[in-house]
Amino acid sequence: MEVFHNLLMGFSIAITPLNLLFALFGVLAGTIIGALPGIGPPTGVAILMPLTFGMNPTTAMIMLAGIYYGAMYGGTITSVLINVPGESSSVMTAVEGYQMALKGRAGVALGIATIGSFVAGTFGVILLTLISPILAEFALKFGPPQYFALMFLGLVTLTSLSGGNSVKGFMMTLIGLLLAMVGMDSITGRPRFIMGNLQLLNGFDFLPAAMGLFGISEVLVTMEGPMKMEMQKASLKFKDVWPKAADWAASKWAIVRGTVVGFAIGILPGAGATLASFGSYAVEKKFSKHPEEFGHGAIEGVAGPESANNSASAAAMVPLLTLGIPSSATTAILMGAMMMYGLRPGPLLFDTNPDLVWGLIASMYIGNVILVIMNIGMIPAFVSVLRTPISILMPLIVVFTLVGSYSANNNLFDVWVMLGFGIAGYFMRKFGYPPAPIVLALVLGSNTERTLRQSLMMSRGSLGIFFSEPIVVTLMTVTLVILIAPVIGMVMKYARNRRTPGGAQAGGGTGEA
Amino acid sequence: MKKSRFLVAGLTLVALFIGMFAGGVLAKSDYPSRPIEFVVPFNPGGGSDNMARMIAAIYDKERILPQPLVVVNKAGGSGSVGMSYVQTKNGDPYVIMTAVPQVLTVPLTTGSTDVLHWTKLTPIALLALDEFMLVVRYDSPYQNVKELVNAAKAAPKTIKFGGSEVGSEDSILTDIFAQKAGVQFNYIPFKSGGEVMTALLGGHLDVVWANPNEAMSQMEAKKVRVLAVANRERLKGAPNIPTLKENGIDVHWQMLRGIFAAPGIKDAERKVLEKAMKKLTDSPTWKKDFIEANFLTPKYMDSKAYAQFLKDKEAEYKAILKNLGVLK
Amino acid sequence: MKTADMIIAALCLFISGAFAAGSLKLGYMAEFTPGSGFFPLWLAIALAIASLILLAQAILRQENGAWLPGREGLKRVLSMAGATVISVFIIPYTGILLSIGLFMLFLMLTIEKHSWLGVIGVSLLTPVAVYLIFQRWLLVPLPMGVFGF
Known part of the structure; x- marks a missing residue:
């Protein structure tokens, strides 16, 4: 109770006109920042922070947090409309949502x-309200071995994400x-493999890579075709852009699973x-009944x-x-x-500043309502962007990625990296090499290696650390099942095929009765 | 038809130029006559970034300079990307950057002192010194430094010691500490201070280094215990925490937080910046909200003293790194 | 496709060779754990194997379908790619805003016919919008050229 x-008490703080106004401003700014490529939530929050000096801290935090979760809504927009992920968490949306847009279903994807x-x-805020302390304890259980198990699981599923020729997908990974x-x-x-180039000390940032592999390569492929496209004829009437009953049916469990x-993953520091x-x-x-539709505009691939x-x-x-740990x-x-x-x-924030914490949490409920209505x-209006003639829209997308890849680190080198990935991505697309595994491997790669080495340092070289504790064991088991399942599946299929005549007859019999 | 296209192109070009000149050219007057770019060679959210944004806020509030400082993150390569960027801005007084000891250590450990070096920048001022604290979990079996050292002596290379990557200050400091105490730790490197603290709280590490702003709030909440501070004297803000020296281990290490400008700027311009930084360190907001809040030691040095100080420090680091086998 | 796969397989073999050579210079094992060169070496070996499989698949296949777009399409792709590369190349001299303006101007004149007003308007408005949003509002220090903007 x-x-x-x-x-x-939180709502009584959040609902004051001033706090409401700044929540509105925060989520609005967040949506725009999320949509702009290169400028992600961290930069957005940092840039707008000076506006909050001199404000009451609660009001300031309400606005800044609004930018953060607002950006998560905004990142979708450019991914769906122009295949350029506005920020890193919208990369998968660029894969699936843009395919929907090509079929004239941009509005449905956005909806x-x-x-x-x-x-x-x-739902996230409800959990945050009710059981933060328990969750925080759970998050702390994740040390290097647990992270390694998680990343390893990610890498194993990753290769299965890409359709087509599996050798090609594996090579891209x-x-x-x-x-x-x-x-x-x-x-x-x-430093390793930097070839004397100091710019490479920080490695390949994955945002320029994603912008090139998705955005630029898409522009180049589009330039081959006619300058009139199906997606431009999409109706703007509200009832046409709104998801239909069939879309709801396909997405509702995806939304639930995505939420969970x-x-x-979100409570784990660093993930x-x-x-x-x-x-x-x-x-x-994995759950889909029609995995072959993924990569060609499956609505679950946007909803989840x-x-x-x-x-x-x-x-x-x-x-x-709860912990004072970013x-x-x-x-x-x-x-x-x-x-x-x-x-x-710090861990005492709930006790020392309850008004701030609860005001902030309450404002997150309100902010989500504002966002859903606004979006x-x-x-x-968003979909009408696609009405722009292709010969203007495509150069504009390029401009967007140029400025965006520069702004991510204020570094011209990243623009060249983006271009390189873009041109490589064009050929990859032409010859059936999936781009998504490269991007995901860039995200997971160094963390996988680092956590493996950290774990083995902690255990002084013993592999037993990966089978020593419930979380690690669970994750490792899931990974092994995923690795072995296709083999078992093949065996089962083989066994079934041998018994097919009998099975088919039995099935037919019940069908007639 | 062809003609008109060229006309269009020409007209647009002229308009582009006129428009941009109008926006770009500014009346030249006394320095600074336009905003100064304040480069942070690390990502948003770290200690350097916090300091830069605090400085920019105080400059703004107290009108220390007629023009604002605009904080810009140029992260990468443990600070070397931002550093090389400022190095290329020869003679441009409108670019300054935050400096931490990576500016000294990274060129050394990466063997790139010929291209990347602090002498290719203009030191402006040293602002403060940050502390290193030896931190264990609150329920740790080690109540004090002695118990930790004894445990390490009993079982060499088993105590899991966390900090940032090998060659960073955390690891150098661990090596010095181990050497002076005559023990060996199992050093496990992480990517950031936040990760180190998380791993400590989760019970994945036994002991870590942390800056006071990371450690103090956890200490107050009785999540961690601070065994000692790597300073010769106890901190004013935390007089109950013993020093390593009191424990018979004479290790003294502080993190330098300072400001550099681009190379080749005029003396007059350097003096303007120097004076502005002095004014900053005298401001009550700086003293209270930055120095005190983060348990830093205020320490102002002007350009000349700072340069000498860096020179000495570089020689010291070099010797240490050689001794540790990081440098050949 | 056959030729393309063979070229790409060869390219990947080269990449894996380069990484393998680089990783041999790094430590394979550290005290308790894989060293700096462990992971990259095994990744390079795996890539080499995958490339060889791809190469074998490609050689065994017969078809060698056309992949080049039509003449008009190819022209558009090349002008887009070329314009993009050149406009990035000139940024250090012209600044990003002028470069973007020129880029838009060039492509709007080459890809498809547009009205005068459209061409001038879009080529001018794009850099202005970029300037206002990124430089003025978000305070990104966009790269300036020799003209001072």
């Missing part, structure tokens, strides 16, 4: 993403992993919204990941508020902001 009392985001965001090795080795602190997966959206995509493909990144952004507030770049900045307001983020209302 104390929770409800606290939450009520389902908005609803999924709302459901997941709100390996290329991505090798590229992830470039730069400073975070264990020894020495997103929250579970975050990006991994959450990948995880959800993998889960959807978009829900996951929103519940993950709510989950990321758990370690920040679990992602964005929450690190939120923490820095708190310190500038003279607060002491749904704007869908026709």
Whole structure:
């Protein structure tokens, strides 16, 4: 009951006109920042932080957090419309959502993403309200061996994410992993494979890679075809852009699963919204009755990941508020902001500043409602972007990726990296090499290697550390099952085929009766 | 038809130029006459970033300079990307950057001192010194430094010691500590201070280094215990925490937090920046919200003293790194 | 497709060779654990094996379908790719805003016919919008050229 009392107090703080106004401003700015490529939530929050100096800390935090979860809604827009992920957690949406847009279903993709985001965001805040301390304890259980098991699971599912020729998918994964090795080795602190280029010390950032592999390559492929496209004829009437009954039926469980997966991964420090959206995509493909549709505009592939990144952004507030530990770049900045307001983020924050914590939590409920209303209302306007003639839209997309890849680190080198990936991506697309595994391997690669080496350092070389504790054992078992399942499946199929005549007769008999 | 296309192109070009010149050219007057780019060579959210944003906020609030500082993150390569960027801005007084000891250690450990070196920048001022604290979990069996050292002596290389990558300050400090105490630890490197603290709280590590702003709030909540601070004297803000020296281990290490400008700027311009930084360190907001809140030691040095100080420190680091086998 | 796969397989073999050579110079094992070169070496070996499989698949296949787009399409692809590369190349001299303006101008004049007003409007508005959003609002220090903007 104390929770409800606290939450009520939170709402009494969040509902004041001033706080409402700044919540609105925050989520609006967040949506725009999420949509702009290169400028992700961490940069967005950092840039707008000076506006909050001199404000009451609660109001300031309400606005800054609004930018954070608002950006999760905004990232969808450019992914769906122009195949350029606005920020990293929307990469999977660029894969699936853009295919929907090509079929004239951009509005449906945006609609389902908005609803999924709302459901997941709100559910995430409810969990944050009710059981933060327990969740925080769970998150702490994740040390290097647990992370390694998680990343390993990610890598194993990753190769299954790409359709087509499996050798090609595997090769792209390996290329991505090798590229992830470039730069400073975070264990020894020495550079590897940089070929004397200091720009490579930080390795290949995955956002420019994603912009090139998805955005630029798509532009080039589009330039081959006629300058009139199906997607331009999409109706803007609200009832046409709104998801139909069949879309709901296909998406509702994807949203639920995305919410759960997103929250579970989101509370882990260092994993975050990006991994959450990948995880959800993998889960959807596994659960789907028609996995072959993935990569060609499967609505579950938008609904799941978009829900996951929103519940993950709510989950990321758990370690920040309960432990005073920033679990992602964005929450690190939120923490820095708190310190500038003279607060002491830490395990005691709930006790020392209940008004701030509960006001912030309450404002997240309100912010999600504002976002869902705003985004749904704007869908026709967003979709109308696609009416721009192709010969203008495509160069504009290129401009967008150029400026975006520069702004991510304010570094011209990244623009060249983006271009290189773009041109490589064009040929990959032409010859049936899937781009998504490269991007995902870039994200997972260095973390997988680092956590493996850390784990073995901790155990002084013994592999037993990967089979020593319930979480690791569970994750490792799941991974092994996924690895072995196709083999078992093949054996079963073989066995069934041998018995086919009898089986078919029996089936036919019941059908007639 | 052809003609008109060229006309269009020409007109647009002219308009582009006129428009941009109007926006770009500014009346030249006294320095600074436009905003100054304040480069943070690390990602948003870290200690350097916090400091830079705090400085920019105070400059803004107290009108220390007629123009604002605009914080820009140029992360990468443990600070070397931002550093090489500022190095290329020869003679441009509108670019400054935050400096931490990576500016000294990274060129050394990566063997790139010929291209990347602090002498290719203009040191402006040293602002503060940050502390290193030896931290264990609250329920740890080690109540004090002595117990930790004894445990390490009894079983060499078993105590899991966390910090940032090998060659970083955390690891150098661990090596010095181990050497002076005559023990060996099992050092496990992580990517950031946040990760180290998380792993400590989760019971994956036994002992770690942390800056006071990371450690103090956890200590107050009785999640961790601070065994000692790597300073010769106890901290004013935390007088109950013993020093390593009191424990018979004479290790002294502080993190330098300072400001550099681009190379080749005029003396007058350097003086303006120097004076502005002095004014900053005298401001009460700085003293209270940054120095005190983060348990830092205020330490102002002007350009000349700072340069000398860096030179000494570099020689010291070099000797240490050689001794540790990181440098050949 | 056959030729393309063979070229790509060869390219990947080269990449894996380069990484393998690089990783041999790094430590294979550290005290308790894989060293700096362990992971990249095994990744490079796996890539080499995968490339060889791809190569074998490609050689065994007969078809060698056309992949080049039509003449008009190819022209558009090349002008888009070329314009993009050139506009990035000139950024250090012209600044990003002028480069973007020129890029839009060039492509709007080459890909498809547009009205005068459209061409001028879009080529001018794009850099202006980028300037306002990124430089003014989000305070990104966009790269400036020799003209001071």
